[in-house]
Amino acid sequence: MEAHLGDIELTLTPQEGGGAIWRFALEAQRLPSFARAIREEGGQLLALWGSDDRHLERGFAVHVAFLSSVGLIWTTSDLDPERPAYPDLACIFPQADRMQRATFDLLGIRADGAVDERKWLRHGAWPADAFPLRKDFDASRPASHDTDAYPFIRVEGDGVHEIPVGPIHAGTIEPGHFRFSIIGDRILKLEERLGYTHKGTEKRFEGLDLDTGARLAGRVSGDSHSAYAWAYCLAVETATASAVPARAVWLRALFLEMERVANHLGDLGYLGNDVALAFGFMQFWRLKEDWLRLTARLFGHRYLFDRIVPGGVALDLADAGKAELAALADRIETEVGELKAVYDEHAGLQDRFANTGIVKPDLAARMGLTGLAGRASAQAWDARAQFPQAPYDELDVNMATARKGDVLARAEVRFAEVKESLRLIREILRRLPAGDIRAPLAPVSRVCEGLGWVEGWRGDILVAVRIGADGRLDRVHAHDPSWQNWPLVELGVLGNIVPDFPLINKSFNLSYSGQDL
Amino acid sequence: MATHLILQKIFKTGIVSEPAPEADLSLRVRERELHAEILKVFGQAVSIRCVDAGSCNGCELEIHALGGPHYNIEGLGVKFAASPRHVDLLLVTGPVTRNLEVALKRTYDAIPEPKWVVAMGDCGCGCGQIGDLFGENYATRGKVSGVIPVDVEVPGCPPTPEALLRGILAAVSGKAR
Numbered sequence: 001m002e003a004h005l006g007d008i009e010l011t012l013t014p015q016e017g018g019g020a021i022w023r024f025a026l027e028a029q030r031l032p033s034f035a036r037a038i039r040e041e042g043g044q045l046l047a048l049w050g051s052d053d054r055h056l057e058r059g060f061a062v063h064v065a066f067l068s069s070v071g072l073i074w075t076t077s078d079l080d081p082e083r084p085a086y087p088d089l090a091c092i093f094p095q096a097d098r099m100q101r102a103t104f105d106l107l108g109i110r111a112d113g114a115v116d117e118r119k120w121l122r123h124g125a126w127p128a129d130a131f132p133l134r135k136d137f138d139a140s141r142p143a144s145h146d147t148d149a150y151p152f153i154r155v156e157g158d159g160v161h162e163i164p165v166g167p168i169h170a171g172t173i174e175p176g177h178f179r180f181s182i183i184g185d186r187i188l189k190l191e192e193r194l195g196y197t198h199k200g201t202e203k204r205f206e207g208l209d210l211d212t213g214a215r216l217a218g219r220v221s222g223d224s225h226s227a228y229a230w231a232y233c234l235a236v237e238t239a240t241a242s243a244v245p246a247r248a249v250w251l252r253a254l255f256l257e258m259e260r261v262a263n264h265l266g267d268l269g270y271l272g273n274d275v276a277l278a279f280g281f282m283q284f285w286r287l288k289e290d291w292l293r294l295t296a297r298l299f300g301h302r303y304l305f306d307r308i309v310p311g312g313v314a315l316d317l318a319d320a321g322k323a324e325l326a327a328l329a330d331r332i333e334t335e336v337g338e339l340k341a342v343y344d345e346h347a348g349l350q351d352r353f354a355n356t357g358i359v360k361p362d363l364a365a366r367m368g369l370t371g372l373a374g375r376a377s378a379q380a381w382d383a384r385a386q387f388p389q390a391p392y393d394e395l396d397v398n399m400a401t402a403r404k405g406d407v408l409a410r411a412e413v414r415f416a417e418v419k420e421s422l423r424l425i426r427e428i429l430r431r432l433p434a435g436d437i438r439a440p441l442a443p444v445s446r447v448c449e450g451l452g453w454v455e456g457w458r459g460d461i462l463v464a465v466r467i468g469a470d471g472r473l474d475r476v477h478a479h480d481p482s483w484q485n486w487p488l489v490e491l492g493v494l495g496n497i498v499p500d501f502p503l504i505n506k507s508f509n510l511s512y513s514g515q516d517l
Numbered sequence: 518m519a520t521h522l523i524l525q526k527i528f529k530t531g532i533v534s535e536p537a538p539e540a541d542l543s544l545r546v547r548e549r550e551l552h553a554e555i556l557k558v559f560g561q562a563v564s565i566r567c568v569d570a571g572s573c574n575g576c577e578l579e580i581h582a583l584g585g586p587h588y589n590i591e592g593l594g595v596k597f598a599a600s601p602r603h604v605d606l607l608l609v610t611g612p613v614t615r616n617l618e619v620a621l622k623r624t625y626d627a628i629p630e631p632k633w634v635v636a637m638g639d640c641g642c643g644c645g646q647i648g649d650l651f652g653e654n655y656a657t658r659g660k661v662s663g664v665i666p667v668d669v670e671v672p673g674c675p676p677t678p679e680a681l682l683r684g685i686l687a688a689v690s691g692k693a694r
């Protein structure tokens with residue numbers, strides 16, 4: 001297919017069997033002009049990662065996934081094996097900044113001309129001159145125990161105070177450090193320091209068999225298990241040119257929507273809790289618990305862990321289960337409607353939600369805010385609606401958007417998405433095709449690659465996979481939407497009071513594990 | 518009016534809390550001689566500090582679920598607290614990452630004696646099918662007991678809220694295994 005992006009003419013090759021995913025090789029020097037063309041066209045940068053390809057008789061490579069009007073464009077640029085570098089893209093897409101820094105920490109691939117060259121995922125656990133994702137990384141080298149000594153940006157002036165928070169927080173949430181600079185109760189600056197849950201996940205993928213890889217992919221961020229497992233399986237199935245039975249594809253969508261409902265119910269409860277409406281927490285968590293228990297009864301796991309597997313799904317749904325699930329979906333829809341009436345009417349809650357933690361649409365567009373937070377700031381992207389892959393191409397998903405970009409807007413988008421997911425679930429149950437639920441993967445005899453793209457409950461989840469000629473995983477990169485959304489938490493809290501931070505943070509509910517890898 | 522709607526919903530919902538499960542003493546990995554007096558006190562109430570030492574956040578989902586109305590943990594005297602100085606029990610999830618190791622040890626040290634540690638999940642316990650999925654590598658120290666002393670291990674990926682509650686109760690139960 002010929003495509004035009006700005007003044008760049010391209011011949012795009014669709015990823016085999018990969019829907020709206022296009023791939024091509026691009027010289028590193030042309031990356032900025034290409035990125036600018038995408039930007040002018042209204043597109044975004046979704047992910048940036050690197051790979052060590054020296055064992056394939058190449059150098060290193062930098063990969064970028066762009067979102068554009070034709071779908072997702074995956075560019076690969078080969079880099080010099082001795083001095084791997086590519087031109088900075090953060091000056092065009094600011095969301096590339098942390099991804100570029102992480103790519104350096106893990107692979108020693110440099111973004112030339114980048115303004116911010118501080119470390120990101122590396123704290124003190126490995127030395128600055130060691131790069132864990134290089135194939136010749138010496139894992140036996142003793143870990144350094146340097147303290148992190150991260151150079152935060154200081155705000156100085158009369159009456160400015162610093163509040164360091166974390167890595168261990170007051171509540172039961174994942175670890176991360178937040179450095180507030182405040183005057184009185186107003187936030188002047190917030191700087192995040194993440195990476196505390198860095199588990200070496202990407203290194204761990206190397207050499208795994210394809211089934212174990214699916215289990216690990218699902219645990220990149222546990223709350224998005226089905227989204228990751230599906231994206232990983234799509235990547236593997238594309239790479240190996242394997243077909244998946246229709247019933248399995250529909251069941252995968254069922255799992256993804258069930259995951260979305262569970263997470264949104266939990267968040268709506270916590271948003272109530274964070275404005276001292278314990279009633280909201282208890283009611284939504286009662287519904288979530290009912291949902292999880294039925295999920296466990298039907299599929300053997302409360303969060304559907306390991307139910308999406310390469311080639312299909314691991315467990316079928318009996319007809320009796322369909323009726324039960326549809327009945328619970330009906331009840332939850334009714335009850336969520338009742339609770340929404342309470343949230344709508346509750347003056348205290350509305351007062352705290354409205355005009356708090358605003359990310360305006362133009363800022364969201366400039367910074368690449370994605371997923372549900374993006375949609376609450378008028379960034380109308382939803383892969384299920386715009387680039388639907390099976391079975392969404394037959395489901396006609398209604399995208400939920402809002403314009404105000406405050407806590408209220410993010411709650412409203414969740415309410416709308418719960419309703420839509422429950423509709424999709426009923427629709428899937430009604431139209432679930434008969435047949436097998438798993439097919440064997442086509443055998444692997446050469447190095448092959450694929451990319452999977454799934455609209456998780458938080459936003460776009462991407463998994464890129466390279467399988468070696470031996471049929472085992474050679475390189476896997478998993479991308480969480482939290483990468484591009486975390487910087488907007490820093491900006492969304494500005495001018496707000498410190499006590500509203502937990503509420504604003506919860507309204508985004510971003511993953512630490514997903515971006516720490 | 519919100520008040521009217523709230524009251525209506527509360528009465529319609531009724532009480533969904535379930536009876537408490539029994540402590541599962543088989544989850545104990547360490548037996549300690551403790552003063553009978555102390556156990557009598559802790560048998561009534563326990564305050565918990567959670568530390569995610571590197572989990573995928575799956576275990577956190579179940580810790581949150583434990584706070585829901587089905588489990589009524591505060592009715593049992595189980596409470597989550599913000600400061601390690603205020604707690605009796607440390608609940609740790611995840612394979613312990615090197616980036617969080619120091620913070621975990623400091624949290625452990627900050628808890629006054631006597632204290633208990635519950636490791637939660639296959640990664641934190643280093644057991645089951647998932648226990649070695651992350652394993653030990655340049656970034657990870659593996660199971661919690663490799664870093665701080667552990668009294669109770671609750672396996673699962675993630676363990677259900679009920680299993681977690683049985684483990685917490687086992688840690689502070691005065692009964693011997």
